[in-house]
Each structure stands twice: as C-alpha cells, then as structure tokens.
Amino acid sequence: MYVAIDIETTGLDLISDQIIEIGAVKFDENELCEEFSMLINPNIPVPPEVVRITGITDDDLRSASQLYEIAESFKNFIGDMPIIVHNAEFDIAMLKKGIGNLNNPCYDTLILSQLFIPDMRSYSLESLAKNLGIEHNKTHRALSDAKATASLFQIILREIKNIDAESFEMIKSILNKTNWRAKDLFVGLKPDTKKPTAHKEQKTQQQKIETVASRKICEALEKNKKTTFELSPLIKTEETAYEAALEFVSKSISTANFNTPLNVLIALRNPKNPTILDKGQYLSDDRFKKFLEKSDFDDKETVFAIKIILGKTRAENGLKREFRLTGEEHSMWEKVCCDDFECGHDPKNCFYSRALEAVKDKKIIITSHKTFFEDIKFTGKLILCDFDEIRESANMALSIVFYSSMLKNLIDNDVLLIKTEVIFGLLWRLVEQVLNIEEGKYAEMKIDESHKTIPIWQQIKGTALFMEEAIKKEGPGKFLNRLALLIDVILDKNTNYTMEVHRKYSEEIKVVLIPKNLEEIINKKIFDIDKNPVLIGIFDCPDEKIKSERRPHETFYFFEDLKRLNRETLFKTSIAVLRRAIIKNKGKTICVFHSKISLRAAYEAIYEEMKKQEIALYAQEISGGRGKIIDSYIRNPENSALLILEHYFKQIDLSELDFNQIIINKFYSGPDQTEQQFLANIKKVFNKILSSEKTKNILILDPSAVMLLEKIKTMMVDEINMRVIKNVKLDEL
Structure with a gap:
C-alpha cells in the first residue's frame, strides 16, 4: 500500500506561508482506497490569487482546525506507508515545518514521470492527468490532486514492470551504487522478458507548403x-x-x-x-559504459543514467533530444556523448558513426x-x-573548448594533469580579480592584452612554459595536440585565436579558443562545396x-510615451507595464532583456507583487541556469513568467514553451552599433517571434524602437500588425 499526499498553501514562501488544506489517499497498484481531507486555519488571510486558484476563502477556514490539532490523526492515517507526492520538495518541506519530520519513504511522481512517461510537453500534474486520461475534476484542491497523483503513480508502476530484462539489469547495477530514495521501487519487481523493441523509423510526409x-x-x-x-x-x-x-x-x-x-x-x-547533426548530439555507448563504471552515483546521476538506459530502447538515432534531458542532465550529457577523444567511433557503439555511414547514400x-x-x-x-x-x-x-571536468580522463601523466588543473585555476583567479564576481555565480571573460599586465598572468605563463616542455616529452596525441595549442595561445606563439574563460554553476571551468579569421573560414567552406x-x-x-x-496574427504594441521620459521615469513606467501585463495575462509570459543588470533590476522590482499574485518568476542567472529555468517554466507555464536575456531568447526553441505574450524590455545596442545593425537585430527578434506562431501580444518597451517605427515597418518582409499606444493607462492594458 501507498499514500498519495497533496497540500494547498497561502503561497510559496517556506517561512511565511502556511498550509490551508491537506488531502491524502491510500491506494495499491490497482485501486484507490481510504481518503483523508482537512481544511486548515492558517491564522493569516488567504491572498486573493490563492482564492481564485483554489476557491478556498477566509470564511471557509475560520472554523477549521489548526494544523497542530490534526497532526496526530494525519500521521496515524499515513502510518509507515511510502508517501507519493508530485513535486515533493515543497510539499514535504511545508509538512515538516508544520507537523515535524516524516520518516516514510518518499517517491516524487514529477521525477518518476519524466523517467517512465517520456515525450510529454509538460509534466505538471494537471497536464499529465489530461494527457493520460486521469480523472482530475478539481485542480488545485488537495484531495483531488492527491487522487490524481495516486493514479499517476499506478501508471508509473506499470511502466516500471514493462522495462525489458536487459535494461532492468543495467538499472539494478546502478542502484547498487546509489542512495536514491526511489531505488526500493525496483526491489522484488520482475522485468519484462522481451527484448527491447527497436524503434521503428517514422517517415513523416513532407508537406508541400x-x-x-x-x-x-x-x-x-x-x-x-x-x-x-x-x-x-x-x-x-x-x-x-x-x-x-x-x-x-x-x-x-x-x-x-x-x-x-x-x-x-x-x-x-x-x-x-x-x-545528421554534430557528434556532440549523439550518444556514445563507449563513453556511457565508462560512466556506468563509477563507484557511486548521487540522485541526479542515478536519474540521468536510468533515463539514458530507458531512452536507448526508444531512441531512433541516439540523439540528445530523444532522451528529454532537463537541468543539470545537460552537463552530464557531455560525459556520455560522442567526442574526439574517448569515443572509439565504432558504428556498433557510436550513433554518430552510424549516422555518418547512413548519409553516404x-x-x-x-x-x-x-x-x-x-x-x-x-x-x-x-x-x-x-x-x-x-x-x-x-x-x-x-571554437576549441576545454572543460576542467574532462582533464582527468584525458591526461595520463599525473604531473601534467596537476599543472593543467593549476593553469585552469589561475585563469579563473584572473577572472575573479578583474570582474570581482560573487562566489558561485556564472561568469565569463574574454582575455585581452590589458589582462596580461596583471601579476597573476606571470604565474600563468610560468606554468604554461613548464607544460610546453612536458607535452613535448609526452609525444603527439589528439587531446595533447589541442592542449599544446592552448599553451601556444597563452605564450603568444599562436595569435590566430582569442581566449575566453567561463565558469558554470557547477563551478566547472571552461576555456574557449575562438578563431580570429572567421569570415575567411566561412567563405572558404561555403564556396569549396x-x-x-x-x-x-x-x-x-x-x-x-x-x-x-x-498575414501574421500577432500584434506588436509600441508605447509612444516612453520616448519622452527620462531614465528614472522610463524605468518606473516600464516596470509598471511589465507588472500589469504579467498579472493580467496570469503568467504564460516571456520577458526579454538586453543586459543582466536590467533583468535583475526588473526581477527585484516585481518579485514581491508576483509572489502575492502566486505567479512564479524564473529569471536567468537568478533562479538558476538556462536549462533549469526553462524546465521550471515548462512545468508550470499557467502561473509563471520567464525572464531571459535577448541572446538566449534567440537560441531557445519556442515550440517547447507554452506562452501567449512576450515583453521586450530593450533591444541590445552595442557601443559601436550602427542604426542599420540595430534594425537588423530587431528584425531577428521579430522573425523569431513570428515563426513561433504562438504569441498573441508583443509589448515593446524600448523607446529607441518606437522612434524607428516606420523603418521597422519597411524592413519586414510581411506586413505585420503594429499598434502605437499613447497616454498609457495601466488599468486599460
């Protein structure tokens, strides 16, 4: 037996917000059994947005029990049964605050559904219930959500039992080396004895459009x-x-x-x-087997490994996107994908080599x-x-990229390895000194001549000279040849590259060498073919x-008032428009900023109001890295806004996101940028939006764009819907 639990709260703050409803249901693999449902008096007012979402009012809770009064009966109800929760981290933390520790095994259906029910556009409970035919009549009510969670978990259990024997054995070998709390689900289960079914080639008929x-x-x-x-x-x-x-x-x-x-x-x-795509998009069985040889796995590595094992039985081409990776799994992919150094490029074990063979005909x-x-x-x-x-x-x-995490696997000489790690560390210290960055923050910097006058550069050069001799003694090798190129760039013996140093959220250091003669290389490649x-x-x-x-159905709104405002008033007005538009649209909004400073300022200005309205903000480099904020938004677009930089906006696949409103705070404008270049950049952003065919409204808050309105009209290929708003009245937005 299991017990599925859900709670409703006054908000998302673990410290100040309180539980207003608890729902739970006991169930087994086949049916739902006993129910538990209680309203809780939080002793604080229920925010209007929570009333709108749940239908629970202050009047409903006035005569309800206090949480401590029902704690014992709730604990007796769940007993020592495994707890099933959708997005467990928040709910369990709130319960722990209110009634103390729950020592039961806990399984999160959000994580498990991503593993065993692939290819869903969204993994919110509401979306999963709708797509899987689960009865879920009262969304955002605790008992109804608990029942839906229980039904979802029953589906997951059936999917686990359907894992083929070969994949099941691989998963068991990982579970022996992990403390992942869901490992007990596999104990006692008998796998499907059938071999994994080869994924049939899906031939899509190209439409003549x-x-x-x-x-x-x-x-x-x-x-x-x-x-x-x-x-x-x-x-x-x-x-x-x-x-x-x-x-x-x-x-x-x-x-x-x-x-x-x-x-x-x-x-x-x-x-x-x-x-065919680039090699880094394909799984390498050689490298994945090496990954599985690790002596221990943390929870995230365990989930990633199981996702790859199961995905291989479904993947047609072994492509990264076929495995539906999320968050930090994108970084783990770099350890198992095809590369120049560790992959043997045998078509039997390398999807990329198979793809190269296939394109010949x-x-x-x-x-x-x-x-x-x-x-x-x-x-x-x-x-x-x-x-x-x-x-x-x-x-x-x-560009040639070096990751600090890959050095141990690619350098056999211990002394050379230590010196290489030292030079990566020194390069990062240089970045810290120049940028004065906070610990744990993502950062990147291009190395220029001014940086070479800083004392630490002499330490970098001294280490590079030692490495130059050590590499010569080691002899040629694919990776050592590239490492030698990095040393030549540091020592100014090769001036054909510029160097950048990055640090990821995982604190991994990345060094990038970028060719200076890009235009020449581009032209040669094109015209040689x-x-x-x-x-x-x-x-x-x-x-x-x-x-x-x-004709495009989207409408681009320009605010004429903004071009007459000074800097301070412009910021306040833009924030007011941003806040009002997100609230009125109830989330489902992408906000695009030209700089990190403007993004952070906007986030800090609207955060408290969004919190009151139960709208989550996922902000690039504030709420997490690129992958994490996209994953978080996909799970809950209905009451969320995504705040991202323009550069990243141009890269993301809008087809994966559920939204109907985009707000452009300001377009990027470099110090030496001409008007023509500025217009070309606006055109790229507009084309990106139009090609998605999703957006209803696009709000342009950049006064520079308003002043170039006529030129923007003439540069677009199609006639687009553009409206100029004068005398902004926020209530009429």
Missing part, C-alpha cells in the same frame, strides 16, 4: 547561379528548402542532366528533421550549421539557410524577397 518559394529556390539550383533570398518568417524554411531540393533532384534524374550535381546539402541553424542531406563546419565532407549543390546566423554558428563550431550556392536569410539587399500568403 509555400510552393512559390520552393519553386524559386529550385530554379536557382537549376540555373547553377549564386542566388540570395529573404523568406517571410511565416514560411517554414526547412520544409520549403527540402521541397526545392526534392524537385531539383527528381528533375535532374528524369532529364538525365548529369552535368549538374544530383546531391543537395541543406544547412540550417537548428534543423527539426536533420539527416542520401541524395538530400539536412544538417545543422555546426555539423556543416565541423564534419561534413560533401560535393554538390548547397542551400544554406539562416544565413544571418552563420557567423555565430561558425564561432560555436570552430558549391561555387554557386543558394543563400537564404540574407537581410542586406537579397536577390529576392518572398512573402507569405498568410
């Missing part, structure tokens, strides 16, 4: 003439390019036109249906910019999409602009 655009791209391929296009953001670039390539190859074959290459390579920033290859620069050896016609992002993609692909490529995503005087047949 935007035929005008695909026909014109096909004509450019046939003419074998370099042609540049700018497509409407409402046109699905990947599908359109694929249709053009398909028509071109078919025509070339049917007309026996063998003077024209029959192969077409399509490269995009982030393709949705790639033929393909007439049409779809890949990412990163793979285009790193690995693809190709002769034929080239359709290069998202050209406006190509420089940033090349920067990522061609195809002297006459088709380039899509050209903002500056393309040969042709292709509009969409549909």
Whole structure:
C-alpha cells in the first residue's frame, strides 16, 4: 500500500506561508482506497490569487482546525506507508515545518514521470492527468490532486514492470551504487522478458507548403547561379528548402542532366528533421559504459543514467533530444556523448558513426550549421539557410573548448594533469580579480592584452612554459595536440585565436579558443562545396524577397510615451507595464532583456507583487541556469513568467514553451552599433517571434524602437500588425 499526499498553501514562501488544506489517499497498484481531507486555519488571510486558484476563502477556514490539532490523526492515517507526492520538495518541506519530520519513504511522481512517461510537453500534474486520461475534476484542491497523483503513480508502476530484462539489469547495477530514495521501487519487481523493441523509423510526409518559394529556390539550383533570398518568417524554411531540393533532384534524374550535381546539402541553424547533426548530439555507448563504471552515483546521476538506459530502447538515432534531458542532465550529457577523444567511433557503439555511414547514400542531406563546419565532407549543390546566423554558428563550431571536468580522463601523466588543473585555476583567479564576481555565480571573460599586465598572468605563463616542455616529452596525441595549442595561445606563439574563460554553476571551468579569421573560414567552406550556392536569410539587399500568403496574427504594441521620459521615469513606467501585463495575462509570459543588470533590476522590482499574485518568476542567472529555468517554466507555464536575456531568447526553441505574450524590455545596442545593425537585430527578434506562431501580444518597451517605427515597418518582409499606444493607462492594458 501507498499514500498519495497533496497540500494547498497561502503561497510559496517556506517561512511565511502556511498550509490551508491537506488531502491524502491510500491506494495499491490497482485501486484507490481510504481518503483523508482537512481544511486548515492558517491564522493569516488567504491572498486573493490563492482564492481564485483554489476557491478556498477566509470564511471557509475560520472554523477549521489548526494544523497542530490534526497532526496526530494525519500521521496515524499515513502510518509507515511510502508517501507519493508530485513535486515533493515543497510539499514535504511545508509538512515538516508544520507537523515535524516524516520518516516514510518518499517517491516524487514529477521525477518518476519524466523517467517512465517520456515525450510529454509538460509534466505538471494537471497536464499529465489530461494527457493520460486521469480523472482530475478539481485542480488545485488537495484531495483531488492527491487522487490524481495516486493514479499517476499506478501508471508509473506499470511502466516500471514493462522495462525489458536487459535494461532492468543495467538499472539494478546502478542502484547498487546509489542512495536514491526511489531505488526500493525496483526491489522484488520482475522485468519484462522481451527484448527491447527497436524503434521503428517514422517517415513523416513532407508537406508541400509555400510552393512559390520552393519553386524559386529550385530554379536557382537549376540555373547553377549564386542566388540570395529573404523568406517571410511565416514560411517554414526547412520544409520549403527540402521541397526545392526534392524537385531539383527528381528533375535532374528524369532529364538525365548529369552535368549538374544530383546531391543537395541543406544547412540550417537548428534543423527539426536533420539527416545528421554534430557528434556532440549523439550518444556514445563507449563513453556511457565508462560512466556506468563509477563507484557511486548521487540522485541526479542515478536519474540521468536510468533515463539514458530507458531512452536507448526508444531512441531512433541516439540523439540528445530523444532522451528529454532537463537541468543539470545537460552537463552530464557531455560525459556520455560522442567526442574526439574517448569515443572509439565504432558504428556498433557510436550513433554518430552510424549516422555518418547512413548519409553516404542520401541524395538530400539536412544538417545543422555546426555539423556543416565541423564534419561534413560533401560535393554538390548547397542551400544554406539562416544565413544571418552563420557567423555565430561558425564561432560555436570552430571554437576549441576545454572543460576542467574532462582533464582527468584525458591526461595520463599525473604531473601534467596537476599543472593543467593549476593553469585552469589561475585563469579563473584572473577572472575573479578583474570582474570581482560573487562566489558561485556564472561568469565569463574574454582575455585581452590589458589582462596580461596583471601579476597573476606571470604565474600563468610560468606554468604554461613548464607544460610546453612536458607535452613535448609526452609525444603527439589528439587531446595533447589541442592542449599544446592552448599553451601556444597563452605564450603568444599562436595569435590566430582569442581566449575566453567561463565558469558554470557547477563551478566547472571552461576555456574557449575562438578563431580570429572567421569570415575567411566561412567563405572558404561555403564556396569549396558549391561555387554557386543558394543563400537564404540574407537581410542586406537579397536577390529576392518572398512573402507569405498568410498575414501574421500577432500584434506588436509600441508605447509612444516612453520616448519622452527620462531614465528614472522610463524605468518606473516600464516596470509598471511589465507588472500589469504579467498579472493580467496570469503568467504564460516571456520577458526579454538586453543586459543582466536590467533583468535583475526588473526581477527585484516585481518579485514581491508576483509572489502575492502566486505567479512564479524564473529569471536567468537568478533562479538558476538556462536549462533549469526553462524546465521550471515548462512545468508550470499557467502561473509563471520567464525572464531571459535577448541572446538566449534567440537560441531557445519556442515550440517547447507554452506562452501567449512576450515583453521586450530593450533591444541590445552595442557601443559601436550602427542604426542599420540595430534594425537588423530587431528584425531577428521579430522573425523569431513570428515563426513561433504562438504569441498573441508583443509589448515593446524600448523607446529607441518606437522612434524607428516606420523603418521597422519597411524592413519586414510581411506586413505585420503594429499598434502605437499613447497616454498609457495601466488599468486599460
């Protein structure tokens, strides 16, 4: 028997907020049994937003019992049965504060559902219940939520029993080396004796959309003439390019036109249906087996390992996105993915090597910019999409990255290893001295000539000179050759790279070498493949602009009053608009900022009000790293706002997020940026929003953008809905 528990509270603050309702239900693997439900008098008023969500009022609680009065009966009800909670951390902490420690085993259905019920858009209890057909009539009432949690756990138990024998044995080997509190679920269970079912290839029928655009791209391929296009953001670039390539190859074959290459390579920033991606996106069985040889696993490593084991039985291509990773699991992936050093690149154990073999016979290859620069050896016609992002993609692909965590696995010489760790530590101390950063905060810094005058640089150079000699004695090797390049850059023997030093939230240090001659490398790569490529995503005087047949449904609101305000009044007004818009929309909002300073200032200004309204704020580098805040928002978009930097906003996949409002605080504007560059940046952001086809309202709080309104109108490919709001009245927003 198990007991599922849920509570409702006056808010999310563990110190000041109180429990107002407890619900619990006893159940076994097949049915729900006995129930427990109590309203609790918190001795503080229930906030209006909590009343709205739960329906529980002060009048309902006035004659209710105090928490201490029902503590004994509640503890007697749950006895020593395992406790089942959805998102256990908060509920258990609140119960501990009110009635003392609960020593029962505790299983969190939020974590378990992510492991055993993959491919859900959201893992909120409400969303899971809806998608799994679980009865959940009264959301945000304790007993109803407890019943839904119990039914969810019954589904999870059935999924655990359906694990194939081979995967089950691998999981057991990990559980012997961990204290993960859910390990007892596997004790006594008998796995499915069937072999894991191979994931059948899903062939998606490419839809023929935007035929005008695909026909014109096909004509450019046939003419074998370099042609540049700018497509409407409402046109699905990947599908359109694929249709053009398909028509071109078919025509070339049917007309026996063998003077024209029959192969077409399509490269995009982030393709949705790639033929192949960069090696770091693929699982390496060699490296995963090495990961499993660890002597002990913490809870997060245990969950990650089980997710990979189970995911392998479903994964078609061994791609990272097929494993549905969250939070810190993205960092763990770096230890098990294909790489240049530890992976043996045997197709039997390396998904990436299999993918490389598979593309040899393909007439049409779809890949990412990163793979285009790193690995693809190709002769034929080239359709290069998202050209406006190509420089940033090349920067990522061609930079050489060193992680402090990988040094022990790649350096056998103990003395050289120690010196390498010392040089990483010294580089980080240099960053700390220059930036004066808080302990534990993420930070990054580009090393320039001024930093080399700081005394600690002489220690870095001295260590580098020692390492230079040690590497020569060790002899050649893939990683040592790269390490030698880093030493040459530090010693100014190689001036073709700039160096950046980063520290992640895990306190791992990352050193990055970025090529200085990026433009030259980009042009050589493109024109070595195809002297006459088709380039899509050209903002500056393309040969042709292709509009969409549909009109955007989004509306962009500009606030004219803002351009007349001084700095202090502008900040106060922007915060007032931001606060009002988030509350009125009840969350489901993405707020975009140009700098860390403006993001933090806005967060601090609206935090208390959002807390009263029961709206959670997930702020980049305040609430956590990029992965953590996205995961947190996905779980609860209904009453949440996501605060992120513009640079990160351009990278995220908006299709994964549930939102209908975006607020742009201010667009990035560099010190030497021209008006044309500023407009191009606005265009990138607008195109990103329009391509998502999700947003209803976009609020622009940047006075510089308001002053360039007419120019923004003319630069967009499609006519977009733009409204100017004068004499802002917050109540009418």
